[in-house]
Every structure is written in structure tokens, then in C-alpha cells.
Amino acid sequence: MLADQPFLRIPGPTPVPPSVQRAMNQPMIGHRDQETKDLLHRIKPKLKPVFGTDQDILMIAGSGTGGLETAVVNAVRPGDEVLVIVTGAFGDRFAQICTEYDITMHRIDVEWGEAAEPETVETYLKQHPEIKAVFATFCETSTGVLNPVYELSQVIKQQSDALFIVDGVSAIAGAEMKMDDWGIDILVTGSQKAMMLPPGLTFATVSERAWDVIENNKRPSFYFDLTKYRDQLENDSTPFTPAISLLFGLEQVLSLIETEGLGAVYNRHLTMMNMTRAAFKELGIPLLTSDKAASPTVTAIAPTDFDPEALRKVLKNEFNLTVAGGQKHLKGQIFRIGHMGYCSPADMLQTIGIIEVALNKIGKPIELGSGTRAAQEILLGGS
């Protein structure tokens, strides 16, 4: 095994492109100096299309979970009732945060591996008109499901005035997002997924109607108070010292996305999803999710006749290829391949090729090359 050739194919953190790495190596600058203002001024407009919004994208130093908590503490007023749609571990995290804050929470649990159904949400909201905010996960990282947030938004808007708050952590910059057109009120994400940066930066953006709620909210947080970030960003600044090296990298990420074209970025992710799914179908190894529910950024595989942990061990030890295991009750039941950010169809051919060899090594005899060929056919077909 070549020592210095790690393959990181988990659903985040993801590999950092060399040019982004170089951008992060720029000499440190003062966070109150003109250089930082200029940097934020350049970044601001380029972030908006990635989120599909005309609103400013606010940047907070912290993990994605900090972003989820930010959404909760800003948008939910004491006494408000909320609905959390849980399709996996990260929907559950929204619920945990609401619990921590003693919020009156309704919860729709969807079987892990399936997407939320708009009809279920519609019926629930009809019965509970008092609900003031609905929380959902766009890509549920733990299962590889892409929830239909546009359709969910439509039924929410029809039934109530509730805010629609979406965790976009492992989707934004990998899956199409039209926040304004789709009627999403608060959208948060993290840096270490399709945004191609190291972890440590979380993003939040807010609709006009959500700002109205936030303005009238007594927030029990100082650091996560979004009004501070909004007011400062209007002057190309931040309320607290920003993660400057990540901002250096972010500018280059946005330049890479602009060069490739956002539509091409989304298509690349769809191609990688289709390649991965075609390969495992060809190999006769079950996928956790349906085609309809599948996320372009991560694919979960649920084998029935071999131990996914045995496969992961061989991939890691013999090929330096890291794929993710299952979380919570799916631990030991599935493995997950991240195909987002700095990852190409060519990388997926390599990943699938390695997995085919490793499957034979763990005593799961498959026809070598058959999965790869199925993926190649997708790539050749251009879909």
C-alpha cells in the first residue's frame, strides 16, 4: 500500500482540494482589518447562488451542530410548539436540541432509509395548527436519504404559517437548493461536506419572514445570536473573530464552483450517485434507500450476506480507503460511501474498483469488474 495515498470516502469531512489548501496557507490577517472586510465582501455575493437565496449567508465559527442549535435558539420562541421530522441521526439531533431547550416538540419518525412523506406532514399540521416551526433534514447523512424539502415546504405553506427550517449540512453545494423559490425559512450547513473545506465553519441564512420572528425573539444565546452576524456582515464584518483560514479557503472553493458551474457541480454529484447505485445493483448488494429517496452526496449499502465492518476493515487496512459505517441502530448493518465535494466520477470508478477486490478478499465472491462496468456505463451515458 502506498503510504501517502489516503482515500477518504465518508460523508464528511471530505478531502480538501489542493488549491483550497494553498489558499488557506495565506498569511494570517487581522479580523478587524481591511483585508478581512475585503475578503468577506468578495465572498458574500458568491455564496448566495449555492444556497439559492438573495439573503446574505451568515458564517459562524463552529461545527454543523452549532449551526443546528443556532437555528433552534433564534427561530423558536419560549412557549412555541415545533414539529421535528426525523429520518435519521441528524433529524434526531434537531430533536435533541429542542429537548435540551424544553421546547414543546412534536415528532414524526420515519423509518431510517426512507424519506419523509409530504402527505404525513400535511395531515399532522392540519391536526396541530399551533405548530410554529417545522424542522427537517435535507440530506440525512446517516442513511443517504435526500428528503423532498420542496414538496415538504409546499404542504407546510398550505397548512400553516410555520417556519420551515432545514439542515442542509451534507447537501449544500452537492444537491440543488433553491431556498427562496422553495420557501425555506432558515437553512444551515457546515464547511466539511460538499463545501470542500475542513470542519470548523457553519453557515446560516434566513428568510425575511423568519427575520421577523427572530427580531421578536428573546434568544438565550450570545454567540449564536444571528442578528449580531447579520448586522456585522452588512458592513463586511463579523461579531466575533471568524475562522480566517477557512474564509481564505472558502473564497477559492467558490471560485472552483463558479468555474465548474453550479449546474455542472450538481450533475457531477448525480452522476456519482448513479454510478454508485448502478454498481451495487449489478453486484446484487442491496442499497438502503430507494432510487427516489437517494441523495446525490452519500450512498448507504445494506448487505445481507457479509459483515460491512469486515469490508471496512479490509478497505482501510489494505487500501487506505475509508468509508463510513452505520450510526445508532444501523451500526454493523450498513456502510456508507461519501461522494461529495472534491470527488469525481473517476474517483468513484477507483472506489468501486477497490471495493470489488475487497469483497472477494472477505469471502463475498463477486464478478470482478461487473460493478465497475455498470458505473462506467452510467458515466458513458452521461446521466
Next chain:
Amino acid sequence: MLADQPFLRIPGPTPVPPSVQRAMNQPMIGHRDQETKDLLHRIKPKLKPVFGTDQDILMIAGSGTGGLETAVVNAVRPGDEVLVIVTGAFGDRFAQICTEYDITMHRIDVEWGEAAEPETVETYLKQHPEIKAVFATFCETSTGVLNPVYELSQVIKQQSDALFIVDGVSAIAGAEMKMDDWGIDILVTGSQKAMMLPPGLTFATVSERAWDVIENNKRPSFYFDLTKYRDQLENDSTPFTPAISLLFGLEQVLSLIETEGLGAVYNRHLTMMNMTRAAFKELGIPLLTSDKAASPTVTAIAPTDFDPEALRKVLKNEFNLTVAGGQKHLKGQIFRIGHMGYCSPADMLQTIGIIEVALNKIGKPIELGSGTRAAQEILLGGS
């Protein structure tokens, strides 16, 4: 002016050493993989001497202010009364956070530029035995004061059972800190000061008696819940995705500190402080703080016969040297030189040399070389 030679001499963010920059360029790793566990396992013991404690140092992705809020939400129970000692902008930030949380707050305001007096705190605590926590700032970045936290701790311990909570943001790894011996209960700091890293990581460490309080506290925070970080770090992990590139850098920072020797690091900072102070005394330009109150990491200069903003402008535009201005009511009244982290006595000779030239340019005629010579004499004398 050489284009690619910036001099960043503000009290944070500070320059990042080349070897630390290189360490941060390591390929990304999975936050739940063995590599991250191994990294945290190596970092843990090496952090302890820097904080002067046997306790684990908890690491949170976020700005220093996130660390301050973490201390407040974990240590203060609803209904508790606290005392905040305010000696400048960052003491005031502790107070702002307490205000945000509707905490019953007592406040001792010290004139900016002076250090807190233990006697005043002693008298106050005698009159207010109900106070459950005392907040102080070790180095007050806005004035260059190093508050006498050991002496403060002694009077607090004599008068009450109150927890003593210290903001070490612009001091830790630059000024001697013996958390355990000095009886500090919670100590927080940030990455972008004497810790020689980019901003984005905040550190917190907690005494046994403070853990007892925290255990019995209902915290209104999910992300900043220190018990989660403690429980995970015991298994060399973190509750949420850590700022991995900063952890890569941190390991190298700790190696640099170990190589130089912590005592030598502290002496280097004292030498830089003494050089800076000697230079401005020789130039007849007043310092904001007394020798006794001075911090080894940042020096504030309070000129009476020239505009510090005019000096900062020439330094920036003609020499690419950034020093900080004053904050709040000291804006336009002072300038501040950061001498911490990746900064040497040789750098201070350069900084002082440039400032002497710039002073003449703005019409403040001083004898060229006289301040430099005073600094050199300190360096030659080894103090």
C-alpha cells in the same frame, strides 16, 4: 514596500509558524476514525502543562467568545448571583453574556489600563456572600493589562466558595499559568493568540469542584455543554466534528512549545514586553499601563502629542505593519502592539525600528534608533 511581507503585530490573530501551517496541510481524516482518536490522544497530555492543570483540556470548534459563553452557561445555575470584574472590553464581554442570560450580576469596573485590585474584590465578596461565581480576564487584550489572577483567587478562596472563572484568551501559552496551584476553577482560551494557530478553536478546562457545580446544572445549551466534551475526550473523541486542520496544527504548536521549553516561552514573552516598554519610555511616549500591570503578550501605548490612527495608517500603508488601535472609548486614543505566539525579540527590534521611522514621517520627531537601542539593551541584558 516588499509586496509579500506582511507584519502582523496585533494581539491576535497572530502569525502562524511555517511548520504549523505545513502540519495543517495534512490530508483530511474522518472525525470518527482511529487517526483522529490517535491525534487527540497525543495532544491531550501535552496541553496540560500549558494550562498548568492535571485536568483534560476540552476543545470546542468556535471563537473565543464561544468559550466565554461556555464558561457562563455551564458554571452558572439559574438564580445564581455572579461577580464580573471588568478591566476592559473583554471583561465587559463576560458581563454582556451574563446579561443575555438574565443572570443576577454584580460588577466591579476598573479604569481601563489598570489592573483589578484583590482588596476591592475581597471587600465586595465580604459584603455579598451570596455570590456563586467570580469572572475575571487574565490578559485584558483591550488595554494590555495582566490581571493578578493568583492574588484574586486567594482572596476569593478566603471569602467564599465562589467558583473563579478566568478568560485566558490572549495570555495562555504566553504568560505563566498554574491553574491548579492558583485555584482557578474554569479557564478558557482561544487558538489565535499565543497558541499560534488560526482562529476557530476554543479551549476550556475545569476543576473538580467546578465539575460538581456543572453536573448539577441544567444547561440551556447543547453545543456548549462541557460534560459532552469531557465524556467524549475520555475516549479520545469529541461530541461534534472537531476543527481537524486546527488539531493538526495544534499538535505541532505543542511540539514547538515543548522544544523551546515552557519556561523559555514565558521568558521570551517577558523579554518582548520589556523591550517594547523600554523603547517607548526612551522615546518619551506614554504607556497605558504601569509596569506592574503590564501583560507579556500585548502593550498599549497612549500618545499625547500625535494621533495613533495617523501612525497606524503609515505603518500599514508604507511598511505593511499592522498594529491594533484602541477599542470602545479608547478608540483613537491608543495603539496596541501584539508580541505573542510566533514572535521573537528579533521581531520586536524590527517592529520598533519601523515605528521609529514612521513616527518621524507623521511629524513626531524622535531620535532615530534611541528606542531600538533601549530595546537592545534589554535583550543584551537578558531580562
